[in-house]
Amino acid sequence: MILIHINNVAQSLTQPTSLAELILAQNIALDSIALVLNTQVVPRNRWQTILCQHEDKLELFSAVAGG
Amino acid sequence: MLKIADMEFESRLFTGTGKFSSSQVMLEAITASKSQLVTVAMKRIDLKTGLDDLLTPLRQAGVRLLPNTSGARNAKEAVFAAELAREMLGTSWIKLEIHPDPKYLMPDAIETLEAAKTLCDKGFIVMPYVHADPVLCRRLEEVGCAAVMPLASPIGSNQGLVTESFLKIIIEQARVPVVIDAGIGAPSQAARAMELGADAVLVNTAIASSASPIVMAECFKEAVQCGRRAFEAGLGRVQTGAVHTSPLTGFLNT
Numbered sequence: 482m483i484l485i486h487i488n489n490v491a492q493s494l495t496q497p498t499s500l501a502e503l504i505l506a507q508n509i510a511l512d513s514i515a516l517v518l519n520t521q522v523v524p525r526n527r528w529q530t531i532l533c534q535h536e537d538k539l540e541l542f543s544a545v546a547g548g
Numbered sequence: 549m550l551k552i553a554d555m556e557f558e559s560r561l562f563t564g565t566g567k568f569s570s571s572q573v574m575l576e577a578i579t580a581s582k583s584q585l586v587t588v589a590m591k592r593i594d595l596k597t598g599l600d601d602l603l604t605p606l607r608q609a610g611v612r613l614l615p616n617t618s619g620a621r622n623a624k625e626a627v628f629a630a631e632l633a634r635e636m637l638g639t640s641w642i643k644l645e646i647h648p649d650p651k652y653l654m655p656d657a658i659e660t661l662e663a664a665k666t667l668c669d670k671g672f673i674v675m676p677y678v679h680a681d682p683v684l685c686r687r688l689e690e691v692g693c694a695a696v697m698p699l700a701s702p703i704g705s706n707q708g709l710v711t712e713s714f715l716k717i718i719i720e721q722a723r724v725p726v727v728i729d730a731g732i733g734a735p736s737q738a739a740r741a742m743e744l745g746a747d748a749v750l751v752n753t754a755i756a757s758s759a760s761p762i763v764m765a766e767c768f769k770e771a772v773q774c775g776r777r778a779f780e781a782g783l784g785r786v787q788t789g790a791v792h793t794s795p796l797t798g799f800l801n802t
Contacts, residue, residue, distance in 0.1 A: 510601075530701055541595075543636075545591045546568065547588055547597070548753065
């Protein structure tokens with residue numbers, strides 16, 4: 482069992498899961514967000530190949546209205 | 549035509565996307581404003597409420613996005629926010645804003661200069677939001693900022709050009725575009741900023757909080773165009789005394 486945190490919400494994974502698969506499982510479009518893995522911004526082109534590891538901390542950000 | 553970095557803009561009115569009553573109103577107001585550069589902020593997604601899709605309609609509208617670093621309290625957080633924005637939106641343009649004080653949202657000059665230097669070195673197109681400080685604007689220009697964005701008055705205050713005297717100095721000295729940001733509350737104030745020689749203005753609250761945002765967006769568009777034309781035409785000199793415009797002799801007496 483792999484335990485991870487997405488935006489401070491704990492989630493357990495039963496099988497190897499890439500960052501891209503994880504995001505899509507949240508019903509979030511890949512082209513609309515930025516991803517931070519353990520305090521590092523991860524380029525989009527690496528989301529398919531990086532697999533979630535136990536105790537990973539992910540943060541997802543989106544664009545919102547602002548001035 | 550206005551040029552910032554390698555981009556040319558027909559419109560000298562930049563707009564924000566905050567405080568609109570709905571996405572539809574925001575989109576219609578931006579369209580009415582003819583703005584080509586539109587600011588967005590970034591936020592950690594709340595997985596419970598889901599994602600509000602702001603980007604798709606803005607991309608469809610064909611406007612260029614200018615992400616900001618709002619929420620950053622120091623240079624380190626601002627650089628992080630800029631890197632997030634570049635990854636998310638595929639743009640290296642960034643409106644750098646660091647205002648740790650939640651009451652007046654005054655920009656932190658020291659952190660802003662430090663972040664600007666780092667971001668310019670990393671290849672970002674940096675547009676810093678700053679107080680109307682001519683010395684700081686020169687320093688930001690020297691570290692490579694593509695434009696400077698001095699405030700007219702506190703963000704969202706609608707107080708207008710409180711800093712006018714200093715904006716004049718900044719405009720006189722600047723070798724990069726000057727975009728007057730924050731506090732412009734009426735089209736007449738935007739026109740005045742343009743008459744002073746500002747290269748552009750950024751307006752958000754005054755449009756979004758109007759009872760008719762779409763009409764107000766059009767008014768700002770026209771005011772900015774009018775102010776720019778007046779600047780290009782050249783304003784007359786301000787004089788202390790009266791100078792007659794009609795002949796004072798030769799009517800009653802020959």
